Amino acid sequence: LKRHGRPERIDDLRHHACLRLRRSNGAIAPWAFLDGNEAIETMVSGPLIAHDYPTLLGAAMRGVGLAQTPRPVAAGPIAEGKLEPVLDSVAATTPGVFLYHPGKRQILPKLRAFIDHLKSAA
Secondary structure, rough: OOOOOOOHHHHHHHHOEEEEEOOOOOOOOOOEEEEEEEEEEEOOOOOOEEOOOOOHHHHHHOOOOOOOOOHHHHHHHOOOOOOOOOOHHEEOHHHHHOOOOOOOOOHHHHHHHHHHHHHHHH
């Protein structure tokens, strides 16, 4: 932010080092935004591609670049003043929690209880 200023529009990200997330299928996740009712996805560039949000947050806190994460993931560092949100006016909402598990017919009782708990809390 000190070097390139605070991005005011999505297009401003091209001037910034953006930290990227690699999905479990190997694809690099685009950054997602919501401008009014329009969903926008954009590919960004930057010095780091990570497989998880804690790595992205750590790099962002060390000044490596900007990271896009779900707000709950970054809430602690934001509250502590270690990170600051940008582009809030077009921030996409988190779609929710996803649970991936083997599609076996016989699910372990503990896993079934956990799945049922998640469903009841939704």
